[in-house]
Each structure stands twice: as structure tokens, then as C-alpha cells.
Amino acid sequence: MLEARLLGLLRDDGGASGIAELLVTIAQAEQDPQLYPQPPPIDPSEGRRSSAELRRLLQALQCAPPEPPPSRPRAGYTLEGAPDGEARALPAFAGALGSGGSLRKSFPDLWALDAALWNRLDSADVRELARLWLESPGRRLVQDLRVLTSMPAGEPLGATDLSFARLEAAAGWRPTPGKAASPLDEHRGYRELHLAVPGAHLEDWEPEPSDKAEQVLRALHLLEDGSPLGLRGAALAWLLNSAADDPFYTVNGIRRDLRDDLPIRLSTALPAWVGDDPRTTVPRQLEVLMLQHAARIIAAGPAGDAAPRGWALARWLQGCLRRSPFFGADEEVLAAHLRARLPAAPLPVPDAADALHPARFPLDGAGLNVAEIALMAGVLAHYQRPHDHTLLPTPVPLVHALQQIARRPIRPAEEDADAALIAGHNALGWPEDYSIAPPLAARRLMTDLRIGWLAQIGEAAQSESIERFAKDPVRHGWLAFAVHREGQHLGPGARTLAIDVFRALSSACRAEAYVLGTFGTGLLEGLSESETDVIVSLAMNAEPLWRPFVIDALAGAAERIERGATWARAIEHLLALMEDGLLDEKVRLNAALFALRRASASKIAGRDALLARIAAVATAPPFNDHLGLRREIRRLGLPPPAAAGFKR
Numbered sequence: 001m002l003e004a005r006l007l008g009l010l011r012d013d014g015g016a017s018g019i020a021e022l023l024v025t026i027a028q029a030e031q032d033p034q035l036y037p038q039p040p041p042i043d044p045s046e047g048r049r050s051s052a053e054l055r056r057l058l059q060a061l062q063c064a065p066p067e068p069p070p071s072r073p074r075a076g077y078t079l080e081g082a083p084d085g086e087a088r089a090l091p092a093f094a095g096a097l098g099s100g101g102s103l104r105k106s107f108p109d110l111w112a113l114d115a116a117l118w119n120r121l122d123s124a125d126v127r128e129l130a131r132l133w134l135e136s137p138g139r140r141l142v143q144d145l146r147v148l149t150s151m152p153a154g155e156p157l158g159a160t161d162l163s164f165a166r167l168e169a170a171a172g173w174r175p176t177p178g179k180a181a182s183p184l185d186e187h188r189g190y191r192e193l194h195l196a197v198p199g200a201h202l203e204d205w206e207p208e209p210s211d212k213a214e215q216v217l218r219a220l221h222l223l224e225d226g227s228p229l230g231l232r233g234a235a236l237a238w239l240l241n242s243a244a245d246d247p248f249y250t251v252n253g254i255r256r257d258l259r260d261d262l263p264i265r266l267s268t269a270l271p272a273w274v275g276d277d278p279r280t281t282v283p284r285q286l287e288v289l290m291l292q293h294a295a296r297i298i299a300a301g302p303a304g305d306a307a308p309r310g311w312a313l314a315r316w317l318q319g320c321l322r323r324s325p326f327f328g329a330d331e332e333v334l335a336a337h338l339r340a341r342l343p344a345a346p347l348p349v350p351d352a353a354d355a356l357h358p359a360r361f362p363l364d365g366a367g368l369n370v371a372e373i374a375l376m377a378g379v380l381a382h383y384q385r386p387h388d389h390t391l392l393p394t395p396v397p398l399v400h401a402l403q404q405i406a407r408r409p410i411r412p413a414e415e416d417a418d419a420a421l422i423a424g425h426n427a428l429g430w431p432e433d434y435s436i437a438p439p440l441a442a443r444r445l446m447t448d449l450r451i452g453w454l455a456q457i458g459e460a461a462q463s464e465s466i467e468r469f470a471k472d473p474v475r476h477g478w479l480a481f482a483v484h485r486e487g488q489h490l491g492p493g494a495r496t497l498a499i500d501v502f503r504a505l506s507s508a509c510r511a512e513a514y515v516l517g518t519f520g521t522g523l524l525e526g527l528s529e530s531e532t533d534v535i536v537s538l539a540m541n542a543e544p545l546w547r548p549f550v551i552d553a554l555a556g557a558a559e560r561i562e563r564g565a566t567w568a569r570a571i572e573h574l575l576a577l578m579e580d581g582l583l584d585e586k587v588r589l590n591a592a593l594f595a596l597r598r599a600s601a602s603k604i605a606g607r608d609a610l611l612a613r614i615a616a617v618a619t620a621p622p623f624n625d626h627l628g629l630r631r632e633i634r635r636l637g638l639p640p641p642a643a644a645g646f647k648r
Contacts, residue, residue, distance in 0.1 A: 002054055003134055003159035011131065023058055039088040042079060044327040044337070047143035053091035057130045060097035067095035069106030075113055075142045075323040076133070089325040093133065098126045111190050112319030113138030115172030119182045134159040138170050138316070142324035148317075149341050151297050164301040171316035173309055193319055196226075196234040197311045198356060198377035200429025205234040213249045216242065216258060224269045227331065228287040228318055229280070232273060233374030233381075240382035244391040259391070266397035273371055274401050282332045284371050288361050289338040290314040290321075291370070295347050295358035307354035307427045314358060339363070349413075355421040355436045356428050360413065367413040372405055372438035376445075380431050383445060394449055403456040406442040409464060414438075422475070440468070447482040452489075454482055459491030466494060469519075470501040473511035480511075480519035484553050487522025488560075499526050506534050513538045514546035521553040525561045532566055536573065544587045548577055552594035564604060571595055575613060585622035592623060600636055611638055 002025065040050035060066065069092065070078035076093035093107055103121040104110075111118040114136040120128065133139055140147050140160040153162035172184050172194065184190050188208040195205040207218035219242075222235035239262055247258040272279045294314035298306050322328045327337060346362045353359065360368045379398065383390050414437035420426075421436045434441040443465060446453045454462060469479040483490070483498060490498060502520050505511045511519075517538035520527065524535075532554075539550035555570035577583060577591035592614055599610040615638040617623055618630060 002051070004156070023055070039080075039090045040326075042087045042089055042325055044145065047089070047324075047326045053094045056091050056094035057097070057133070060094065060126050060130060063098065066097060066099035067092070069096045069099060069101075069103075073107050073109065074325050075320070075328075076107060076110060076139060077325045079325055094130075097129055103129075109189075109323055111172075111184055111187050112193070112316075112323055113142065114170045115182070115184045115190075116166075116169040118184050118187075135161040135166070136170065137162055137167055138320045141317075141320045142328070143326065145321070145324075145327060145337050145341065148293060148338075152300050164297070167297065167313065167316075168309065171312045173312035173316075175305060175308075192234075193231070194312060194315050196228070196230040197315070198230065198233065198373050198428060198430060199426075202234055202237050202377060202381040206238055207235070212246075213251050216249045216256075217251070220261075220265050223265060225279075227283040227322075228290065228315070229273075229283055229371050229374040230287070230315075230377075232269070233376075233378035236375065236378035237381035240379075240391050241385070241389075244382075244385075244389055263395040263397060266395050266401075270375075270397050270401040273375060274404050280371055282335060285363075286331050286335045286338070287314070287318070287370050288363055289335055289342070290317045291358035291361045292342055292347065292363065293317060293338065296342075298358070299347065299350070305427060306350070307357050310358035311356070311428065349416070352423075352425060353420060354425045354427050355417045355430060356426075357420075360417050362413075366411060368417055368436070369438060373436075375401065375405070376434075376438045376441045377430070379445065380434055380441065383449065384431055392449075394451060399446075399451055402442040402446055402451070403453055405438050406446065406453050407457045407461060408439055409461060410437050410439055440465075443482070444478050447478050450485070452486055454486040455489035459494050462490055462494035463497050466498050466501055470505065473505055473515060477512060477515040480515045480522075483522035484518045484557075485522070487557075488525075495523065495526060499523050502527075503531070506538065512542070514542035514550050517542060517550040518553055521550070521557040524554070524557040524563070524566070529566075536569065540573065544583055548574060548587060548591040548594050551577070551591075552598070555594070555598050559598070559602070567598075567602075568604070568606075571598055571610060574598070575610070578614070578617065589622055589626055589629070592617070593626075593629060596629065596632055600632070611636060614638075 035049060035051055037051050037055065039052045040046040040048075056067075070090075072078060073092050074089075076091070077089040078092040079087065080090055081087040093103075093110070096103065096106060099106070104118070107121075110121065114132070117129070117132045117136055117138075120132060124132070135156075137147075137151070137160055140157070140162075147157060147160070147162070150157055151162050152164040152167055156162065172182075172190065188206075188210065192205070192208045195201040207215040207222070209215050209218050216239075219235040219239050222231045223239060224232075226232040226235060239258065243258040243262050249256050249258065271277065291310065291314045294310045294317060297313055298310045301309065321334055321338075322331075328334060342363070346364065347359050349357060349359045349367075356368075356373075361370050379402070414435075417436045418440070421430060421432065426432065430436055434444055439461070443453055443457075465476075465479055465482075469476045487495075487498075498519075502516065502523055505516055506520070517535050520531070520535040520538070524532065527535075535554055536551070539547055539554065542550060551570050551573045555567055555574070558564075558566035558570060574591045574595035578588050578595060580588065595610070596614050599607055599614070615633050618633050623629055
């Protein structure tokens, strides 16, 4: 009530008499033991029982000498513990109004409480700053966590504006947060926190410091201890990018290489990240709680942009609450307080919700896993870049983490999120070629990176992947390449299922010919000769560019299981592709290179004739322009073209 009266004075341009009357009213109210004039003790229940901040705001309006800004402010307060006294939170921001100088420099963390206030800190007068501070939902939130259950509200709570528009303004959310439309958009701390969300914003994320070495050290710290966990994913993407693009940095005169340092740090960070280690249990719970509270706020707000709004509000909540001088120091205690302010029943996921809607992250763990989403978002943000800008080979600890994620089954809630992604509900910009379900995304990424995983995940997960390929061979066509490379690691049941799927899809022509042909090469040992003919037919009916690749895969599979006749047929088809002048030069060159590699490594009868046949065309276009092909022919000591029967 007292705050509301002060806000009324500020809005109505109340004069000295109104301020004096309010000071008298405050003095009278302080006779009640529920209100006291001293700054509040550092206690979760005491943030709203002190009149000290109101008094200092009124004194600032009376042009009283301001107090010097504190050396270590925290959310507009400063912590003080007098000897033989009580630790208290002094209202430093209210006391410093009118002090001159830059309030942004004096209170560098106020951006986390209220973006609207931050943007006006160094341009507004004392009266407007006092009004913004009183209205601020961030200020009220760091004082009293109970207000969280009142957000949003159509009417002010005392002086605090809890309208949805004011909450969004405090969070700094706009439809295009990457555009520098306000001073806050260039604030590196704000960007570090608010761009650390899964999806396209990770491309613009970087650590808060501007110095390269300090950036690396900050990112390594966030990789291991960042909270929210989205900061760990963002740091992972940035570190991988830096290791690929600009790996060198200097610390205290010592030159370091991130390509050497990063795998070591990953080996300690990732096992805790994707497991049940206590080091990530509390940060995981805390981020989920922030998302759940944000989901309830946006459920009462306007339609549209629910996912970006929700993530922005979740990051704002975390930035506020972790800085509270009353209850933000201990993440585990804060998580308990937040959990107590949620109803027992989880919030239902809205119809047609975004793939990354905050409601898809429930407390019971049955939905999307925020830690796995953060990791996969970071990894995909890096490995979606052009091949020559990715860190290869993939660090071993990262491979192990991907394999661990790939092992577990897919949850129904992840299926729903994936369906939303396929339907185009993807406001945050998750890479559309990859499932939103972390196990599927990990399996596909490892396939793309040629990392083995089928042998690591168990037969149940193998069968699950094959069933998905059967249902949607277009979206899950990548599995064909994993089976081609690792088909020998399929369990008996999974192998039988895969063969049945190959037969069904080839009969129904439900998959791309090159995909299905590649899939069949990984199952060759269980296929009959007639089914081998199907693979050849699929290969020769595929897009021309794919034909030599599928035939070469068949030759490799036949060689591995010692099917000489099948191998010979495959080589013959490669030679036919090589000699077909109607095909594109790239197709013919690939066929020649594959045939030369297979034939040169073989010990079968007729090997020399095959090699001579390849050498016979090596001096004619397009082969004579390919240095690698000519060099390999010379290395093998093949006869010159004339001796091989070549005629111009």
C-alpha cells in the first residue's frame, strides 16, 4: 500500500507536501512490528518487511544527498554484516539515485532484473527511475518469491506492474532479439544468458568477456558449471567452433591450443552432464522449474511466439532469482522454493505447441530432457557448419556422450515434440534435418560423422531405429548408411527385422533407390542371390550420381563375407559405369576410382585383366585429368595404355 501511494505521487507529479505526508505515514506504519525502518535481514521472509527502501526513494525525490554506489552491488542491493549485528540487504540503488555518473556502471547486474529499467538507467531523471524501480516486476521478484504465482496479473500488486507486457519488457523480449534495437541488446552479459537457448540463436552466442583468452576461460568454466544448462550447450558450440577456426590462445604468457585442451575438459564435463551426477541434477531441476513457471506465465498471455516468449521469460526468471540477496545464493534451496510454488499436476502441452515449448520439459522427466537438449543443440550448432569448419576427428569424450544418449529408448513425449517439428512448429530454429528427440538426433549425427553406434546401443534400440526407418524411410533414410557400415553388429532379432523391412520396402518402392540399396548392402549376409539382384537393380535405377557409391558398397559387403561371385558382378557394374560415355564425368570418375581400389586390393583370378581394363581408359578424358587416378595406376605398375590394348 505504501509503495502504491509513492507510485501515485510519482505519476501525478506530487510535490513536497505529498512526499512529507507519505514520510509521516511510513513513520506511523513502522509502529507495527510487521514493518521496521532498518534494512531487511538476509532472509527469504524479510524482503518485504522493511520501509528503508521507500524512505530512501523519498529522500532522493527531496534531493537529499545520495549515498555513494556500493563496490559489490547485487540486484540493486548491497550485503552488509556488522560485527555483533545482523546481516542485512541495504537498498543501494534507491540510495544512489541522483548520485551522478553512470548507474549502469555502478549497478552492472540490473539488466538481469529489468531490461526496461536498464535501458533508461543513464538517460532518465530521478523521478522516472524511482517509478520504474517501484513498478519493476524484477525488483519485486528478488524480494518475494511468492509473487511468482501471481504472474501475469491484470491489476498492479501494490506498485508492481505484473502485466504480461511489463513482464516481457523486463525480460527484454521482442520478436527479433538478435537485432540491436536497445542498449541492452549489445550488453554481453545479457546476450550470454538470453542467446543460450536451443536453436538458431546459438550461432550468435559468445562468452561475456571481449578478450579472446578470457572468452576461452569463461566458456570452459560454463562448459563444466554453467547454469542454466543451456549455457553449457552454448559454450560447447562456441568452443568447438573456436577449436576448428582459431584454436590458439594465451594465458599468462603461455600459448595454449584449444584442440589439446578441450578434449580434457570434455572428459570431465560430459559424464556429469548426461548422467545423474549431483553436479548437474540441481541445475537441471532448476532450469526445468524456470521453464515450467514460464510456461504458466505464457499460458495466460497472448497467443503467438509462445516458445520464444517462454524461453526469454525462463532466462529472465533465472537471472533475477539467482541474484536475489534473500534466497538466490543456493540453487538447491531455490529449486525447492520454486517447486513448492507449482501445482502438483503438470501443465498440459498446448495443442499445436512448438517443438521446444517450455511445457514439454516436465518435472517428472517424462518429456524432453533439458540437459540432453542443451548438449545436442550445442553439438549440432557446430557440426551443421561446412565440413572444413568443423572439428575433426570428433573428440572422444563427445563420442562417448553421444553414444550414451543414443542408447536409451524414445519417450512418447519426444515423439510428440518430433511430430511438432515435422509439422513446422519450430520457432527457435532447431536443425530441421535432425529429430528433436536426443537419442535419434545423436544416432543421426554419428551416422553423418561416420561414428559407429549400432554396436553400442543394444538390440532394442536397434530395432526401434529400424522400425522408424520402415515407417518413414524418407525422414529416417540416414539409418541405411549406418546399417551399411555396421550391419554386422545388429542383434539376431534386429537383423531379421531389418531384412523383413528391406523386402517390404523394395516390393512397395517406398524409399529412394539409393537409400534402400545402401540399406541392403549392410544385410547382404542374410539375403538370397535373387535379393542381391534387387540391390543391383536399385543401384542401377538410382540417380546416376549415387550408382557407383551403392555398387561399391555392395562390392565391399561381398568382399567382407567372401561372396566372390557377387563381388565380381559389382566390379563389372562399376566398370560398365566407368565406360558409359553418356554418364556425367563425375559418375564415371567415381566408378573408376572405386573399381581400381577394389580390384587392386583383391587376390582373385582375373585381377590383372580388371586393372588393365581400367588402365586402358586412363589417358582419355575425363580420366587423364584426374591426378589421383593416374598416380594410383603408376603406383600399381600397370602397363602403359598401348600395351593394355588401348586404341585412340
